[in-house]
Amino acid sequence: MAKIAYILLCHKNPDAIIAQAGQLTAAGDCMSIHFDARANPADYRRIRTELAGNPNVTFARKRVKCGWGEWSLVRASLNAIEAAVEAFPLATHFYMLSGDCMAIKTAQYVHRFLDENDKDFIESHDFFESNWIKTGLKKDRLIYRHFFNERNNPWWFYTSYNLQKRFGMARETPHDIQVMIGSQWWCLRRRTIERILEFTRARRDVMLFFLTTWIPDETFFQTLVRHLIPEREIENRTLTFLMFSDYGMPVTFYNDHYDMLLAQDFLFARKISPEALKLKERLGQLYAAEGIEFRVSNEGRNLYTFLTGRGRVGRRFAKRFWEAESTLGPRRELLLVVCKKWHVAKRLVDQIRRETDVPAVEYLFNEESAGLPDLGGIEKTLGKRTRHRRALVRMLFEHFETERLVLCLDPADLDLMQDLCSDRATTRLLEIECQYSDDYLVGHARRVGLAGEHTPTGTLDALLPTIRNDLAHEAERIRDADFSHYWLLRETAPWSENTEKIAEFLSVSEEQAARVMSIDYLFSD
Known part of the structure; x- marks a missing residue:
């Protein structure tokens, strides 16, 4: 042993x-x-x-x-x-x-x-190729000789270091050794x-x-x-x-x-x-x-990042330079369905496809496997999709040969909503407000890595109010953004009221909207 x-x-x-x-x-x-x-x-x-x-x-x-x-x-x-x-x-x-x-x-x-x-x-990790060192000296840790302590003798440390750089006194690492770095x-x-x-x-x-x-x-x-x-x-x-x-x-x-x-x-x-x-x-x-x-359960690092990030969430509102001159097209209409419960939004857009023939793509900025067509490589990763969001959406309009397109977004993606709504195209936004049971929030915590299958009940009990408040905060930020073409579909609202909102959002008849809303399990978990 x-x-x-x-x-x-x-x-x-x-x-x-x-x-x-x-x-x-x-x-x-x-x-x-x-x-x-x-x-x-x-x-x-x-x-x-x-x-x-x-x-x-x-x-x-x-x-x-x-x-x-x-x-x-x-x-x-x-x-x-x-x-x-x-x-x-x-x-x-x-x-x-x-x-x-x-x-x-x-x-x-x-x-x-x-x-x-x-x-x-x-x-x-490989010292020179990895990104393990985030700040401060990197290769200069090795190629120059350090005789003094930076904290105790900073003047001597940097004087010695700068003199070596000035007079070209860099050295090689041992020829048969690959220098590694880590904890x-x-x-x-x-x-x-x-x-x-x-x-x-x-x-x-x-x-x-x-x-x-x-x-x-x-x-x-x-x-x-x-x-x-x-x-x-x-x-x-x-x-x-x-x-x-x-x-x-x-x-x-x-x-x-x-x-x-x-x-x-x-x-x-x-x-x-x-x-x-x-x-x-x-x-x-x-x-x-x-x-x-x-x-x-191994959720510690994700949980810490989530909780400490609540007080200083940064968002980007400015356009990226490659998007400054791009547009989806002034005659096009982009329909954004925003919902934290992805399965609810997917059920709704599936009905929209079936009843209106408007093409739809589900959570293309959140799921790797969003069922995107081949668009020359821009669709390959979430990073590429997000960096070139307008180019991607414009290519989807062209691929489907349509002037109307439905996309699903997560409520956390406010910067995406603001960016797309600022385009010359007409952008309409439908937010779906759902009820969140404790069981759903536990499942959500596990899906996003804030909890595992074996996370203690006490930890979950302490975490759930924070998650619930975070979801409420996402919804408040969307409403505070004051989008000009905005509709709210509520799980607790009467069926007739939601049908009316669908008709307005899609610009369809009451009969078509009723068929879209005909699934009685729309909000089921």
């Missing part, structure tokens, strides 16, 4: 470190600790004293002063790894942790997972760790190269694992659940995140708030528990 040696890099909060070591080793696993040499010496002495009687805990023989972005973090990791390899000969896996990490599964689950997946788990929170098998240590002793040139790269903890292990281990034995992911805000800051978890964390397809989570004492207590007890079944 898997036996894990946790590699813990830490620099503060001795109480939390002592508790973390006790919790993780109680289930038979091990821990090697590197405590930053810059930190309070009294804290380090206390940790050593408290854990002295625990045979499953060891310490890096040499402590280094660590700085963010420096080689010192890699050196500290290697020192702790070397101590773990020597102290724990039966350890099968080595798992990198920080003091802010905690297990979100039981030891039983973790061991079974590693037994069933004989792979190294490390995120590693520093990995889990590697023993044979992989041993090969890495052998490599560090044999390849002084590579070690010297990484010694002066910037933020090497995101590249060193990621590169060596890919260099030493066959790709089929590597899972390109981290087993530690972590998220970053849209400002690039790590998301912190608190007491009320317990159920959500357990539902994620990860073994650990980072970062747990120091103030989340109840969460720490519950997670600490969890690791040693047995017989617990986890229902993984």
Whole structure:
């Protein structure tokens, strides 16, 4: 069975470190600790004293002063790894942790997972080709030598960097190494760790190269694992659940995140708030528990993005430059059916096709498989359709050889509605207002990735009011836009009233409108 040696890099909060070591080793696993040499010496002495009687805990023989972005973090990791390899000969896996990490599964689950997946788990993407780095230095992290810490000595850091650029002192990466980049929170098998240590002793040139790269903890292990281990034995992911805000800051978890964390397809989570004492207590007890079944829904990242985005939803109202001179045609008429319940809109437009012979396309800006004809490639992806929306719709008019066309849109697509309604063609908009049961909202949350099949009931109960308000907000924005040709079809309205709205929207007789509205299951879920 898997036996894990946790590699813990830490620099503060001795109480939390002592508790973390006790919790993780109680289930038979091990821990090697590197405590930053810059930190309070009294804290380090206390940790050593408290854990002295625990045979499953060891310490890096040499402590280094660590700085963010420096080689010192890699050196500290290697020192702790070397101590773990020597102290724990039966350890099968080595798992990198920080003091802010905690297990979100039981030891039983973790061991079974590693037994069933004989792979190294490390995120590693091509340094130069991937888009992993979002801001700041990219290739210059590698091709120039960085001797100073950007945060502690910014003047020296940038003076050295700019002088190297001025005098053309760029260097090549090691000729036989493909530099990779990814999260520093990995889990590697023993044979992989041993090969890495052998490599560090044999390849002084590579070690010297990484010694002066910037933020090497995101590249060193990621590169060596890919260099030493066959790709089929590597899972390109981290087993530690972590998220970053849209400002690039790590998301912190608190007491009320317990159920959500357990539902994620990860073994650990980072970062747990120091103030989340109840969460720490519950997670600490969890690791040693047995017989617990986890229902993984894995909606965490989508859910976070959705909830935090409600307060600052940005929309584009200006025309794109390639659309400025384009038009659908002044004599054409575009009929937009807007409904959040897609099946309701599809039933209605199917009736419109049947009773009026007006061609219709369903949710072409939302569904990849919208049944579009071959239009020379512009229809291939949602991105292309949205970027060239007017050109696409104009081509549909021409393909169907019609002056009238029905399209389905989602209420969230207000920018599309405004763009199309501003065209020289006549654009008419029919909004369908539906009732949303809790069951429907749960299904909607699952369809869009805000929840999974096993999302806890408590999480769903807390989420449903937000989703309901969000749908109401979408409808309000459409009505606030004050479109000149606008009709509202309501599920709660009398059949005769809705039939009258259909007649006006389609410019057809009352008899034709009645036939369009003849399906008694139009609003059924």
